Amino acid sequence: MTKNILLVGVGGQGTILISKILSVGLVQKGYDVKMSEIHGMSQRGGSVTTQIKYGEKVYAPNIGEGEADIIISFEKTETIRALPYLKKGGTVITDVHEIYSMPVLTGTVEYPHDAIDVLEKSIPNVIVVKAAEVAQKLGNTRAQNIVLLGALVKSMKLDDIDWEPIVAQFVPAKAKDVNIAAFRAGFEM
Amino acid sequence: MMNKVIMSGDEAVARGVYEAGCHVAAAYPGTPSTEILENIGELYKDDIYCEWATNEKVAAEVAAGASIGGARALCAMKHVGMNVAADPIFTMGYAGVNGGLVIVSADDPGCHSSQNEQDNRLYAPHAKLAMMEPSDSQECKDFTIAAFELSERFDIPVMLRMTTRVCHSKGLVEQGVRASVPVKTYERKVDKFAMLPATARKRHAIREQLLVEMEAYSNACPYNRVENAKDDKIGIITSGISYEHAREVFGDDANYLKLGLTYPLPRDLIKGFAERMETLYVIEENDPYLENAVRALGFDCIGKDKIPICGELNAEIVRSALKGGEKEASCNVPVEAPPRPPVLCAGCPHRGFFYTISKNLKKIVPVGDIGCYALGVNAPLNGFDFSICMGAGLSSIIGLAQALKMQGDSRKALGMVGDSTFFHTGLNSLIDVISSEANVIACILDNSITAMTGHQENPGTEKNLMGRPSPVVDLVALVRATGISEDRIRIVDPLDLDAMQAAMDAAIEVSGPFIIITKRPCALIKDVIKANAGKHCVIHADKCKSCKQCMKITCPAIAFQDGRAVIADPASCTGCGLCQQMCKFGAIEKVGE
Incomplete structure (x- = not known):
């Protein structure tokens, strides 16, 4: 059975890096894997989505509405934007991190700070991970993505794959220790 | 399992080009095709001559010349680039090849980053090219190799037609080794390659015959x-x-x-x-x-x-x-996500240009083009009224100026292109502006890079795709060579708002063509990031009068919080100083210089 993972965030948050790590781990485990991302306009501070599908044999690379088994979100309102893609009964792992878009910065639209509280009341499987905060405490805000990876691995029961060497392979050598710590922190949350 | 690697479709095409023993590859960057040549340049440049051509027509002609000369050659482009390259491609459809010739068309259904979603499969029967359509990354590699073989076997250019999801999705690809394919001997063959009417009539008939033979192959082939x-x-x-x-x-x-x-x-x-x-x-x-x-x-x-x-x-x-059937809503959550449109980056030099445009809209009608500056269209900058295609920013204004004049509209038409777009097709447009003495303002926004597609080299940069130093084409000298008088050119720093306005005043005042060249490198170029490291602005809360003037430049580093403007994201702020120029109360200071 194919599993569909949807990663959402804002350009520059490192969604693509963890999808690369995920793909390598899933391939090692012997799964067929497809990963889809959109480049171009989305880089300039816009919403970014990356999609990973794995299973015995994967055909279509992209995830349609109502098809995601799990949504991993790096930003509060991006979680809300991605919800139509969630499968009925699917899981949401979300950071509570806030990044303001231009309409919010200029004050034309209000930012829904309570979005995650509302979400938790509306659907059952919501896992809140303060990944950005944890990464900051560990000393590197950029490790937010690896904290979320840890949480994802735990939720999807993918811990029979040896992730730490793969993480180490994809992050800069000097940031290796902090990223391994970030992965463990995410897994243990 | 060991030699299977996860690759995007674009990476797999690049690998296929390498394994097919291809000798020459050229492209102009365009999403979703860009990574094909990027990968060839990065990984295979020791075996393949590769270049960023000035536009897709040039890329197709570089490849055509290589093919006629006996080399295996590839050109790659996004779907709309195929329109630019159509002229040589149609001729090659008649002429056929010597070395295998493969043309990649990367279409963009859904317009993820394009001005249309044209279906380029229709080009194949129209231009009389063979066409292959891969479905996944493995086929991207396999079909690329097959395309070179079929091109030579049936003496026909082969179009490899991809789409965004094929280009940018990753899947497992089995790696092979590079085939050793010698360059074929070049021979003068005017009855095949010198496409004069007599040759064309003969070649057309030959092409139709070869297509019949190839259809028989198509019925039985493994693809x-x-x-x-x-x-x-x-x-x-x-x-x-x-x-x-x-x-x-x-x-x-x-x-x-x-x-x-x-x-x-x-x-x-x-x-x-x-x-x-x-x-x-x-x-x-x-x-x-x-x-x-x-x-x-x-x-x-x-x-x-x-x-x-x-x-x-x-x-x-x-x-x-x-299959129909009602879909169950997975969840109904009563919160709405605020829109998150892409914006000009913090420190982007285009921001100063667009702010000046927004101040002068009573006197000008601005026209846009394709590139990062397309992001200037949104409110409150309202940086242009329409955009068509690469280069049209400088040519459509010639006709627009006539139409405005005929209806008694005194506003002056203003067009804009970036440096890469100028080299692409903007130069031809500018020559027309000058020779037609059009009453327009032609703006070239030179940020020293092809920015939107991810910083590819262009004729104005010091390096080429193969990583070697290359001569820098002098954009300003090119403009001067059109013969425009010196008092009708202004070269300005777009982040200097007074200088920008002075240039705009001069341009609006005179009748006839006026050229503004803004010069300031993209804030994301590595050397620029290094030079700006540690620099940022601070807004002193005690001096901020909450007038929101600094919000008018729509910088993503500035936010209005608790009744005051603040630099919300000092890490992304480059200290460009544009907000400082906007503040009448001296509340903004540059630090870290």
Whole structure:
């Protein structure tokens, strides 16, 4: 059975890096894997989505509405934007991190700070991970993505794959220790 | 398992180009095709001559010349680039090849980053090119290699037609080794390659004959295959990414005619398949290219009457179009996400230019073009009224100026292109501006890089795709060489708002052509990031009068919080100082210099 993972965030948050790590781990485990991302306009501070599908044999690379088994979100309102893609009964792992878009910065639209509280009341499987905060405490805000990876691995029961060497392979050598710590922190949350 | 690597479609094409023993590759950057040449430049430049051409027509001609000369050659472009390159490509359709010639067209269903979603499969019959459509990364590599072989075998350019999801999706690809393919001997063959009328008439007839022979091959080749189910109830004819969607929706319950070589189409194979199916579906994205062929053979089918012609497909869309059934809403959450449109980056030099435009809209009608500066269209900058295609920013204003004059509108038409777009097709437009003495303002926004597609080198940069130093083409000297008088050119720093306004005043005041060149490198260039490290602005809360003037430049580093403007993201602020120039109360200070 194919599993569909949807990663959402804002350009520059490192969604693509963890999808690369995920793909390598899933391939090692012997799964067929497809990963889809959109480049171009989305880089300039816009919403970014990356999609990973794995299973015995994967055909279509992209995830349609109502098809995601799990949504991993790096930003509060991006979680809300991605919800139509969630499968009925699917899981949401979300950071509570806030990044303001231009309409919010200029004050034309209000930012829904309570979005995650509302979400938790509306659907059952919501896992809140303060990944950005944890990464900051560990000393590197950029490790937010690896904290979320840890949480994802735990939720999807993918811990029979040896992730730490793969993480180490994809992050800069000097940031290796902090990223391994970030992965463990995410897994243990 | 050991030699399987996860690769995007673009990476796999680059690998295929390498393994096919290709010698020459050229492209102009364009999403979603850019990474093909980027990968060749990064990984295979020791074996393949590769370059960023000034535009797609030039890229196609570089490849055509290499092919005629006996080398295996590839050119790659996004779908709209094929329009630019159509002229040489149509001629090569008649002429054929010497070394194998492969043309990659990367289409963008859904317009993820394009001005249209044209279906370039229609180019294949029109230009008389063979066409292959890969469905996944493995096929991207395999079909690229096959395309070179078929090109030489049938003496025809082969178009490899991809789409965004094929280009940018990653899947497992088996690695091979580079074939040793010697460059063929070049011989003078005027009756084949000198395309004068007499040659063209002869070559056309030869092409038609070769297409008949190639169709026989198409009917029996491994790239067009039937996958049988246990009964003949449902038959699906499909190609490219649509095969993957169809497979996901119908699984093993349907028979598939999976087409990889889609021009010339295997009509006998289609006939044989269609005849035995109770219900026949044709599943394809955008135009009914396959469906029209199926119907021309006399078969009824379900296709574009159910499947949307507009937009990108996914399995869910195909499922609800063909299988119906009400979809259950997965969740109803009473919160709305604020929109998050892409914006000009903090420190972007275009911001100063667009702010000046927004201040002068009573006197000018601004026209845009393709590049990062397309992001200037949104409110409150309202940086241009319309945009068409690469280069049109400087040529459409010539006609616009005439139309404005005829209706007594005194505003002056102003067009803009970036440096890379100027080298692409803007130069021709500018020459027309000068020679027609058009009453326009032509702006060239020189940020020293091809920014939108991810910082590719261009004729104005000091390095080329192969990583070697290259001569820098002097953009200003090129402009001066058009013969425009010196008092009608201004070269300004777009982040200096007074200088920008002075240039705009001078441009509006005179009748006839005026050229403004803004010069300031993109804030994301590595050396610029290094130079700006640690620099940022601070807004002193005690001096901020909450007038929101600094918000008018729409910088993503500035936010209005608790009744005051603040630099919300000092890490992204480059200290460009534009907000400082906006503040009348001296509340903003540059620090870290």
